[in-house]
Amino acid sequence: MAEINLNKDILPVPGVKWSATYAGIKKNSITKDANSLDLALMEVSPGSNVASVFTKNIFSAAPVKVAQEKIDKFNYPCDCPIYLLINSGNANAGTGDEGIRDTHKCCQSLSDATNSNIDYVVPFSTGVIGEKLPVENIITSMPSLVDGLSSKNWEKASRAIMTTDTVSKAFSRSINIDDKKITITGICKGAGMIRPNMATMLSYVATDAEIDQSLLQELLNQAVNQSFNRITVDGDTSTNDACILVATGESKIKLSKSHPSFSFFYENLFELFSCLATSIIKDAEGATKFITISVEGGLDSEECLLVAYAVAESPLVKTAFFASDPNWGRILAAIGRSGVQGIDINSIEIILGGVPVFQNGKVSSLYNEEQVKNSMNSDDILLTINLKRGSTKEKIWTSDLSIDYIKINSDYRS
Amino acid sequence: MAEINLNKDILPVPGVKWSATYAGIKKNSITKDANSLDLALMEVSPGSNVASVFTKNIFSAAPVKVAQEKIDKFNYPCDCPIYLLINSGNANAGTGDEGIRDTHKCCQSLSDATNSNIDYVVPFSTGVIGEKLPVENIITSMPSLVDGLSSKNWEKASRAIMTTDTVSKAFSRSINIDDKKITITGICKGAGMIRPNMATMLSYVATDAEIDQSLLQELLNQAVNQSFNRITVDGDTSTNDACILVATGESKIKLSKSHPSFSFFYENLFELFSCLATSIIKDAEGATKFITISVEGGLDSEECLLVAYAVAESPLVKTAFFASDPNWGRILAAIGRSGVQGIDINSIEIILGGVPVFQNGKVSSLYNEEQVKNSMNSDDILLTINLKRGSTKEKIWTSDLSIDYIKINSDYRS
Numbered sequence: 058m059a060e061i062n063l064n065k066d067i068l069p070v071p072g073v074k075w076s077a078t079y080a081g082i083k084k085n086s087i088t089k090d091a092n093s094l095d096l097a098l099m100e101v102s103p104g105s106n107v108a109s110v111f112t113k114n115i116f117s118a119a120p121v122k123v124a125q126e127k128i129d130k131f132n133y134p135c136d137c138p139i140y141l142l143i144n145s146g147n148a149n150a151g152t153g154d155e156g157i158r159d160t161h162k163c164c165q166s167l168s169d170a171t172n173s174n175i176d177y178v179v180p181f182s183t184g185v186i187g188e189k190l191p192v193e194n195i196i197t198s199m200p201s202l203v204d205g206l207s208s209k210n211w212e213k214a215s216r217a218i219m220t221t222d223t224v225s226k227a228f229s230r231s232i233n234i235d236d237k238k239i240t241i242t243g244i245c246k247g248a249g250m251i252r253p254n255m256a257t258m259l260s261y262v263a264t265d266a267e268i269d270q271s272l273l274q275e276l277l278n279q280a281v282n283q284s285f286n287r288i289t290v291d292g293d294t295s296t297n298d299a300c301i302l303v304a305t306g307e308s309k310i311k312l313s314k315s316h317p318s319f320s321f322f323y324e325n326l327f328e329l330f331s332c333l334a335t336s337i338i339k340d341a342e343g344a345t346k347f348i349t350i351s352v353e354g355g356l357d358s359e360e361c362l363l364v365a366y367a368v369a370e371s372p373l374v375k376t377a378f379f380a381s382d383p384n385w386g387r388i389l390a391a392i393g394r395s396g397v398q399g400i401d402i403n404s405i406e407i408i409l410g411g412v413p414v415f416q417n418g419k420v421s422s423l424y425n426e427e428q429v430k431n432s433m434n435s436d437d438i439l440l441t442i443n444l445k446r447g448s449t450k451e452k453i454w455t456s457d458l459s460i461d462y463i464k465i466n467s468d469y470r471s
Numbered sequence: 472m473a474e475i476n477l478n479k480d481i482l483p484v485p486g487v488k489w490s491a492t493y494a495g496i497k498k499n500s501i502t503k504d505a506n507s508l509d510l511a512l513m514e515v516s517p518g519s520n521v522a523s524v525f526t527k528n529i530f531s532a533a534p535v536k537v538a539q540e541k542i543d544k545f546n547y548p549c550d551c552p553i554y555l556l557i558n559s560g561n562a563n564a565g566t567g568d569e570g571i572r573d574t575h576k577c578c579q580s581l582s583d584a585t586n587s588n589i590d591y592v593v594p595f596s597t598g599v600i601g602e603k604l605p606v607e608n609i610i611t612s613m614p615s616l617v618d619g620l621s622s623k624n625w626e627k628a629s630r631a632i633m634t635t636d637t638v639s640k641a642f643s644r645s646i647n648i649d650d651k652k653i654t655i656t657g658i659c660k661g662a663g664m665i666r667p668n669m670a671t672m673l674s675y676v677a678t679d680a681e682i683d684q685s686l687l688q689e690l691l692n693q694a695v696n697q698s699f700n701r702i703t704v705d706g707d708t709s710t711n712d713a714c715i716l717v718a719t720g721e722s723k724i725k726l727s728k729s730h731p732s733f734s735f736f737y738e739n740l741f742e743l744f745s746c747l748a749t750s751i752i753k754d755a756e757g758a759t760k761f762i763t764i765s766v767e768g769g770l771d772s773e774e775c776l777l778v779a780y781a782v783a784e785s786p787l788v789k790t791a792f793f794a795s796d797p798n799w800g801r802i803l804a805a806i807g808r809s810g811v812q813g814i815d816i817n818s819i820e821i822i823l824g825g826v827p828v829f830q831n832g833k834v835s836s837l838y839n840e841e842q843v844k845n846s847m848n849s850d851d852i853l854l855t856i857n858l859k860r861g862s863t864k865e866k867i868w869t870s871d872l873s874i875d876y877i878k879i880n881s882d883y884r885s
Contacts, residue, residue, distance in 0.1 A: 114808045115807045115808075116807030116814075150804070186803060187803065291785070292784075295804060371705070372706070373705060373880055376877050377880070379877065380882070382881065385565075385600075386562070386602075387600065390600060390664065390709060390710050393708075400530075403567070419566050419568075420565070458786070463790050467790050468794070
């Protein structure tokens with residue numbers, strides 16, 4: 058698998074501090090990191106705005122319920138510090154009322170330790186579903202966690218939120234607007250149970266630009282929709298997905314839609330979201346290939362995405378990619394059962410690694426099995442499907458299905 | 472995997488003959504049978520009625536298109552013999568106009584060899600998608616194929632239609648109605664690319680009862696809907712699925728809805744369909760477990776099936792079954808993303824191998840991990856999900872996702 062092109066210098070964002078520690082929640086080390094971290098804390102300075110999206114899985118976890126409820130009641134800009142408490146190793150999902158009480162207990166402990174308003178202490182969890190949150194471990198770790206807060210800890214935090222991830226995921230952008238430097242930095246985690254639905258796996262992004270909350274939420278929705286909502290590993294939407302975008306305003310650069318550099322800022326923000334989202338696919342459980350599926354010539358977004366996901370989530374297509382086998386018949390069969398009606402088999406075009414494989418209702422005259430096989434041996438593959446009946450185009454990212462995926466997911470809890 | 476409980480004595484059906492041969496279509500032996508067969512012929516005597524269902528994959532294969540067109544024009548009862556020509560090893564799908572021409576050529580050759588009406592010569596194919604049908608091989612084999620017709624060849628035919636199947640699938644029932652013996656015998660194939668959609672993998676069932684065509688079609692639709700349309704291996708609907716039910720009438724027992732033994736006949740017919748459908752799951756590619764998912768307490772069939780298939784096709788649930796890991800959190804997450812709105816997490820009940828694992832919004836007080844793990848070690852597992860908001864119940868069958876599934880599907884074409 059291609060090494061993730063991490064931005065080596067993860068830039069601090071004025072107004073944001075992180076801390077991370079090992080609280081003993083990950084009983085068995087499920088990461089490759091010998092010094093497993095499993096508890097992270099983000100401190101956001103007063104005066105910030107926060108935008109958020111959460112999983113649409115109707116069985117959302119206790120921390121998701123509590124976090125949504127609290128964030129809904131925030132006054133903007135917040136006049137007190139905000140604390141985000143994130144544990145890995147335990148999802149606190151499927152844990153009933155006890156799970157809700159447990160998450161409140163952790164928030165209370167953090168509120169006490171920081172002497173802060175509990176309404177602005179927000180919980181997040183990721184890990185195994187259905188096991189009781191080890192509240193005592195978290196409470197015991199609270200003093201050292203708070204002590205460790207530093208603006209330099211983004212990378213450390215990105216390691217603390219990992220579960221089956223094999224690499225940590227953190228990216229930074231620094232741009233100049235009005236002759237001042239603005240920073241955008243973000244982290245995320247995720248490798249399996251990945252098909253975010255109007256939400257993401259856990260991801261935290263911050264900028265020191267000053268952005269009104271309603272606009273910030275709009276930017277987040279738009280960026281998430283084209284990044285985290287365009288990836289799938291296994292079609293499984295987690296109970297714990299969440300994505301948070303913070304604008305601390307510490308740069309004193311106020312960005313509104315009328316600002317001449319607004320688009321420039323959004324482009325950079327979106328690029329960062331794309332880096333985060335695709336880093337999840339590049340680290341997908343057992344993955345050996347990073348696959349971009351571009352569906353073009355559709356009547357609307359919906360049908361492009363139906364086709365794209367039918368192909369991306371077909372176990373037969375995924376294993377063919379694993380084997381570098383140009384078995385395009387499986388792609389054709391998946392398009393045909395995608396639920397989109399009226400696609401004409403004689404019009405569509407399938408292009409694999411730049412080589413047309415299917416045109417005019419049959420194998421393309423330009424098809425060369427060896428050439429396609431070679432391009433499929435690459436660890437970064439573009440599959441283009443042209444429906445040739447409209448002008449809409451959608452792109453999603455996915456991974457192959459390997460023997461290691463089965464091994465990882467047969468072993469995860471043991 | 473549990474050995475498939477084959478009915479050792481596959482009974483001939485008066486009015487039906489089969490023949491099978493090796494035509495060199497399966498270039499590499501993809502079955503475990505050293506004496507690969509790849510071409511089968513079914514002869515149905517004049518006076519019979521035929522019912523059929525075909526794949527709803529909109530990119531249906533050339534033989535599916537031709538077969539549907541021909542069968543739609545049959546006059547009932549047919550006044551001439553019907554010939555069904557079935558090859559394995561090549562699906563003749565994604566082959567454009569040439570594929571249509573090729574399938575007609577094979578029919579013409581069979582019509583010539585049998586001196587029969589070509590309108591009643593019907594083609595079927597199963598195997599690799601997108602490769603040209605080796606017409607010459609088929610035509611060359613025609614004389615010996617026709618010569619071999621015998622009422623005793625059901626089992627041989629069931630071997631000739633196999634692709635990645637590891638066992639052949641044939642079942643018989645003999646029942647007495649009006650003091651006469653009526654036989655129902657059927658064969659099918661299928662192990663991967665299995666999620667029949669209002670149709671099936673290839674299956675051929677015949678009885679010597681006399682049944683009007685419209686009623687026969689009604690019986691077929693009903694039986695298929697509760698058998699082949701309730702199984703999934705990988706969520707992939709094939710381009711070539713087809714199921715044929717023949718009533719030769721040779722027993723001279725006329726069955727209509729008013730016949731006192733009609734329900735008795737249907738029960739036996741349905742039981743045979745269930746045996747055929749579940750035999751596909753028991754032979755699912757790489758499968759080590761046969762899993763029955765029963766969703767109860769739903770408002771309607773649709774929501775029960777949405778939940779059942781979301782769980783059955785979740786790669787995470789499937790790998791947990793492979794590992795005998797009672798990771799019910801994955802089941803919960805799949806229900807939560809199934810698309811069914813308004814399910815109350817506090818009402819639902821998950822019962823695994825007879826042990827309640829999730830109740831009242833959290834892990835059940837009766838849950839015993841060791842006990843559930845033991846029951847998951849069985850190769851035949853019942854998972855019950857009670858939505859507790861209605862009285863509808865649906866049952867589907869599926870398999871686990873194993874390392875061998877990946878191996879088989881990475882190797883299939885090579």
